[in-house]
Amino acid sequence: MLDMIWLVPFFPMVGALVNGLFGRRMPKGLVATVACGSVFLSFLVSVGAFFSLKALPPAERVFEQVIFEWIASGSTKVTLGYLLDPLSCVMILVVTGVGFLIHVYSVGYMSHDPGFSRYFTYLNLFCFAMLTLVLGNSFLVLFVGWEGVGLCSYLLIGFWFEDAAKAAAGMKAFIVNRIGDFGFLLGMFLIFWKFGTLDFVPIMKEAPEVLVAGGAIVTAITLLLFVGATGKSAQIPLYVWLPDAMAGPTPVSALIHAATMVTAGVYMIGRCNVLYSMAPTSMTVVATIGALTALFAGTIAITQYDIKKVLAYSTVSQLGYMFTAMGVGAYAAGIFHLMTHAFFKACLFLGSGSVIHGMHEEQDMRRMGGLRKHMPHTYWTFLIATIAIAGVPPLAGFFSKDEILWNAWANGFKFQWFLGFAAAGITAFYMFRLVFMTFFGKERFDPHEVHVHESPASMTVPLWILAGLSIVGGWIGIPAALGGANQFHQWLAPVMGGASEAAEGVKQAAGGLGLVSTAWASEAAGAAAEAGGHADLVAEYALMFLSVAYALLGILVAYICYIAKPDLPGKVAAKCRGLYELLYNKYFVDEIYQAVFVEGTLALATFCYAFVDVVVIDGIVNGTGLLVRSVGSGLRRFQTGQVQAYALTILLGAVILVGYYAVVASF
């Protein structure tokens, strides 16, 4: 079964080719069958690969399949191949599983769109690129997928390109991602320079010997790779494209901009955990950026009225949690949250799509309300996913988010823990604000004009499946403190196991140099050893209790604000006018970027055009011509056309020459 993993990206590629080349002439049913079927086949192969991998002993759960030799130049060899290990196995299951559900949902959602076959071509192409990204056996193959998903993201955000704003949103996403990709490329160059290869397996094996733990090079590599991750995974300072990316069709937001593509950065750090563990400075940066993003985006989400914008900022915030997990060394917890987030956030986005569909393209929550009665399936699934993201046990979000916060605390990242903890209650608040404004209260639209209807089964069935996963998805990672076995950690241990060894290396290297900034490394190692310790257990229970209480508090505040006393939010906003405006306008980040980077770039371009090009370059070119011209017009006076004048010149020349030799040379 493992030999067949090449089929996982292959099926969506064939689907994209068939729909892309013949989709226009095919009936919609056939297009949908090809698109959904190809992803479903991939899912089946992925499940088969999972069980084959599980049958192997944990230490041998690495399978590399080389498809062909891609670049062979001298001693440099780059192969295009796939690497299946527990980490990529989780990723392909999430991508194909959630991807399949969203494909099915899209059939209903996009049924009336004239670009039906184009949409599914892009969606299949995306699945192909994403699976290439997670299965790639080297940084280069990963990068191919990385750029491929960026392209598909661009194509799908600007899917309705007749609308200039939507096309602009697509370009914004692409350009912001290119900034991050530049860092990623530099990181790759550094890796190639040090290792002479880009393949994951040898790099991760040789890293402790090739690189100095805690040294400048490994720090530079990891920070540059992280720059790429901030672009792709929408972290500060490159998160600005994700809220705009909501211009695309809602299932696209669910698949690309919530469940899969934006988690590529998290996956990439998980894949390079050995490198990151050797660079404590980078780890601190990753954790701090992640935690800051989690809180920052969460506060923006409080004030937004566009149902998709709230979810978009919520996604940015949740991605921040994942990076916090990566930064504090809890790689498995980060991947765990990635998976559970894929379930409940896909469910939320698809639910919002269902609402938008039922409300006839209305996205403003101020014109919704009371939809509970009209769309029961959407309501219930949305509510389940909301409880899951809010972190209420025993739903999925509780286990994954709490594990991240606990790891941050236990590994000594108290500041990052605090930011993440603060964001947790805010998450509960804004998500329930969304639910209460949309599904509860009075209808703030005219029911006679807007005929709200429940979505068809092709949309509600995926919703229910995802809602179910949002409930049970966390149970595979129940921590030991709650009597669980945390199977998810054990599953990922072969990939993430190297990290603790590298952390030891950092500790030793730093110890030799007498540095003190290694509290992190010692605590990381210590946390693993003392996981069962009594004092830690008490702290873990206490933190768990705190975060659940805090989440419930957030829900209660949302209830008071939007159900019990609906005029309260307006009063609070009026009282804190400045703060409200700041949050409502998203901290003016877009405006600042516009003023500094966009206007700055334009000013630079104007300078290059008006001065460098027009004055300097044109001046040199025209000056050369002018010089030749004026010298020529001066010299043409000698060309009289009079034969006798020429003869006189010859005579003078002859006299001078003869005179020179006769007078000067004879002495």
Add this chain to the structure above:
Amino acid sequence: MIPFEYSMGLSAVLFGLGVVGVLVRRNVIVLLMCVELMLNAVNLAFVTVADHLNSVEGLLYVFFVMTVAAAEAAVGLAIVVSLYRARRAVHADEISLLKG
């Protein structure tokens, strides 16, 4: 026997006359004649020096110069004839088509 200096002096005078004629006269035919004069002045110098040095090499050159002079006269006169046919002009200062 004419002294060496006399012959060389005559050659120089003839050459000078030719140069002045080329520079100052307007008629193209006269110009050609002056060129002939210069060539023959040089011939005279060659012969004189050959005699003075008791060598035949100078005499050899005289034959070359005479051949060239004949060819030059033929080509030059042909040009003058066709120039006169085309432009009705035989004055050097009237023919300045190559003026810059």
